[in-house]
Amino acid sequence: MSSAFHIRPATVDDCSQILAFITELAIYEKAEHEVESTETDLSQTLFSDDATAHCVIGEYQGKPSGFAVYFYNYSTWQGRNGLYLEDLYVSPEFRGKGLGKALLKHLAGQAVAKNCGRFEWSVLDWNTPAIDFYESLGAKPKSEWVGYRLDGDALTSFAADA
Template sequence: MSNTLSIRQSTPDDIQQIRQFILELAIYEKAEHEVEASEADLHNTLFGEGATAHCIICENEGVPIGFAVYFFNYSTWQGRNGLYLEDLYVSPQSRGLGAGKALLQHLAGIAVDNNCGRFEWSVLDWNKPAIDFYESLGAKAKSEWLGYRMDGETLINFAKNGQ
């Protein structure tokens, strides 16, 4: 099977496809019910004024087969930006073509081009295929840090009342 992979920055015309990839990823992660983002939300946060998130699309022979959403964070210890990968997804029928590695390599290039001190992401602890894949590329799990999150009503209540 011949394939021609290419990676490009997304455009507003990709919003429907991006949302579809997000839904497919959520289904894979058994969290479809957690997807709140509408196409309008994605348009505003990826392409609106002041947007800080970015998206790249991987295509095989011109057909979108995957995507990655990323943003820049900051390390006070390094005094440099870092690149954080929020989501990476390749359609099941296109896995094994090298798209995941190509997306990660492209993002690593963006990190290097922007003088980032690190490139980070999170993976669900039960996602052994992804963990094995990332480790095969030389990525290391961060065992000394725990991720914390505040969202929804907890976030709103804490911002208003401190509890």
């Protein structure tokens, strides 16, 4: 990893920067209108005692330049945890310098250190630059699986029937 990079655990003091990265990512994905997170939400869900998600900040020459949010899932078939990357983002002016790869290597190292059986993430099917990047690292798409989601009113309604 380049000495120009520094990857560190995020702290509660980074909530404003994390929210800025989330917003930049949402704009890139043409989904800015879907961002509901607030700094208070991030403080609670990433840094409270019962937080299950984690965040690292990637800095380039001392400036926050990207981030990754992840959590641990579980594979019953492997009988051990996996690391799931929820978001990876590098601000446009810092792309092409290797920070995205450095963030992924950092998380891969954490997965190995925690004896995870997998390191997984999802990518939008139209995001060709990201797909090409991931495949250049040796990552393979999971074409046999289709993701599903319950959210909003559908989630609330379904849970009410429990």
